[in-house]
Amino acid sequence: MWRVARLAERRVETPTAQTLVLDVPGWPGHLPGQHVDLRLTAEDGYQAARSYSLAGPADGEQIEVTVQRVPDGEVSPYLTDTYAEGDPIEVRGPVGGWFVWRTDETAPVLLVGGGSGVVPLMAMIRARRAAGSRTPFRLVYSVRTPDDVIYADELRRRARDDQGLDVAYVYTRAAPDGWRGEPHRIGLADVNSHGWPPDLEPLCYVCGPTGFVETVADLLVGLGHPTRRVRTERFGPTG
Amino acid sequence: MGIVSPGFQGRPRSSASDLPPGQYLTEDFPVLSAGPTPRVPLDTWEFVLTSETGAEYRWSWDEMTGLPQDTPTVDLHCVTRWSKLGTTWQGVSLDTLLDGVDTTARYALAHSYGGYTTNLPLDDLRGGRAWVVHTYDGGPLPAEHGGPARLLVPHLYLWKSAKWVHGIRLLVDDRPGFWETAGYHDYGDPWREQRYQGD
Numbered sequence: 066m067w068r069v070a071r072l073a074e075r076r077v078e079t080p081t082a083q084t085l086v087l088d089v090p091g092w093p094g095h096l097p098g099q100h101v102d103l104r105l106t107a108e109d110g111y112q113a114a115r116s117y118s119l120a121g122p123a124d125g126e127q128i129e130v131t132v133q134r135v136p137d138g139e140v141s142p143y144l145t146d147t148y149a150e151g152d153p154i155e156v157r158g159p160v161g162g163w164f165v166w167r168t169d170e171t172a173p174v175l176l177v178g179g180g181s182g183v184v185p186l187m188a189m190i191r192a193r194r195a196a197g198s199r200t201p202f203r204l205v206y207s208v209r210t211p212d213d214v215i216y217a218d219e220l221r222r223r224a225r226d227d228q229g230l231d232v233a234y235v236y237t238r239a240a241p242d243g244w245r246g247e248p249h250r251i252g253l254a255d256v257n258s259h260g261w262p263p264d265l266e267p268l269c270y271v272c273g274p275t276g277f278v279e280t281v282a283d284l285l286v287g288l289g290h291p292t293r294r295v296r297t298e299r300f301g302p303t304g
Numbered sequence: 305m306g307i308v309s310p311g312f313q314g315r316p317r318s319s320a321s322d323l324p325p326g327q328y329l330t331e332d333f334p335v336l337s338a339g340p341t342p343r344v345p346l347d348t349w350e351f352v353l354t355s356e357t358g359a360e361y362r363w364s365w366d367e368m369t370g371l372p373q374d375t376p377t378v379d380l381h382c383v384t385r386w387s388k389l390g391t392t393w394q395g396v397s398l399d400t401l402l403d404g405v406d407t408t409a410r411y412a413l414a415h416s417y418g419g420y421t422t423n424l425p426l427d428d429l430r431g432g433r434a435w436v437v438h439t440y441d442g443g444p445l446p447a448e449h450g451g452p453a454r455l456l457v458p459h460l461y462l463w464k465s466a467k468w469v470h471g472i473r474l475l476v477d478d479r480p481g482f483w484e485t486a487g488y489h490d491y492g493d494p495w496r497e498q499r500y501q502g503d
């Protein structure tokens with residue numbers, strides 16, 4: 066069932082990513098990690114739809130998505146550049162029942178995100194906070210440069226204030242001053258030193274571009290995590 | 305027609321009449337799955353057909369690749385809206401595997417190394433419309449695309465073409481699989497846009 070939503074608010078997260086807050090009358094609620102399909106219709110009837118993760122926990126009839134502008138993309142540049150407050154868009158969802166975290170889970174959680182793959186992971190971090198959960202969380206966030214960190218201020222604040230949440234970054238192109246190490250693609254050492262050992266039986270959530278997810282999931286399995294405890298969400302095509 | 309979003313034009317379109325509704329064309333081969341990619345060594349790989357009475361029919365890798373082979377060229381339609389046309393495969397028709405299996409079951413549940421399952425009507429595996437494939441585009445099927453072998457049922461959305469297929473259980477009563485339990489459609493016909501439950 067497609068619902069008509071309208072843009073209530075837009076927040077700039079980075080030079081290329083924005084959060085859209087949508088009013089969705091009749092929204093039934095969702096779990097952190099689920100996504101929606103957004104559908105656009107042109108004057109001539111042509112339609113295009115894409116999936117976007119829900120960025121926050123359920124909050125009445127408002128939902129948030131964070132869209133990373135893909136150069137030459139059909140849908141994401143429209144959402145970041147053209148779509149205006151009050152304009153209608155169609156929304157379907159929530160979708161997905163596997164890549165979700167429930168606030169009553171107590172096993173330690175490892176979140177590994179690449180680029181906009183941090184979005185559903187942030188929904189989990191926010192849900193944890195909203196529920197007052199004390200489940201230990203670790204986020205490993207791989208990003209090109211410090212300017213590309215989505216939710217940078219909030220992550221800094223939460224890493225300080227939300228007890229039991231650790232945040233580590235991996236920079237692939239340029240690291241900030243004072244960061245130890247050289248820019249590099251995520252590897253075994255990153256996952257090993259910022260993750261949880263398998264004997265603590267963590268739940269692992271990996272999200273990002275296909276190649277990133279493939280790499281990290283293989284590393285986790287190689288480290289001894291049972292495949293059933295490694296959940297993945299792959300954003301889009303192989304690059 | 306849906307609600308028009310002001311200013312949205314979409315990409316310049318050529319005639320894409322061979323695409324099911326809501327699909328767009330892709331040239332590369334995206335990957336979609338729920339967990340890590342299983343790696344299954346060929347010397348322990350097997351395919352197991354289990355009838356509704358529990359009778360088992362097993363094929364090792366050598367036995368499977370020793371059966372008569374088909375080379376279907378088919379279009380793929382993923383529920384996440386990409387379609388890829390004219391892909392070429394090699395594998396064994398389910399007609400060949402089901403030949404000699406004594407069954408009155410009407411449903412099938414495919415299961416994979418890694419635990420994934422998906423359900424289909426048994427009739428949809430018959431009539432030259434479904435294969436267990438091990439070769440893609442002339443080479444061994446890469447693990448991220450379901451190698452060493454996957455199911456290929458191109459007339460349904462791609463999640464029905466179980467990757468890393470391990471076997472098929474024949475059932476008298478339909479039973480939803482992994483994505484179907486998570487809200488996806490039981491049948492999944494791309495031409496009728498059966499994406500989610502209720503479509």
Ligand SMILES: Cc1cc2nc3c(=O)[nH]c(=O)nc-3n(C[C@H](O)[C@H](O)[C@H](O)COP(=O)(O)OP(=O)(O)OC[C@H]3O[C@@H](n4cnc5c(N)ncnc54)[C@H](O)[C@@H]3O)c2cc1C
Nearest residue numbers: 115116117118131132133135138139140141181184300301
């Ligand atoms: C379950 C799910 C959840 C998702 N959640 C989010 C989210 O929270 N935020 C978000 O920004 N995106 C998310 N995506 C990706 C999103 O659905 C679109 O694929 C993306 O916005 C690009 O769409 P487009 O129409 O702009 O580009 P398209 O016109 O589809 O593609 C244009 C070009 O960009 C390439 N491309 C497409 N997608 C990507 C990508 N993700 N990264 C790099 N290159 C790409 C294509 O190969 C093509 O060459 C999610 C995808 C899935 C499957």
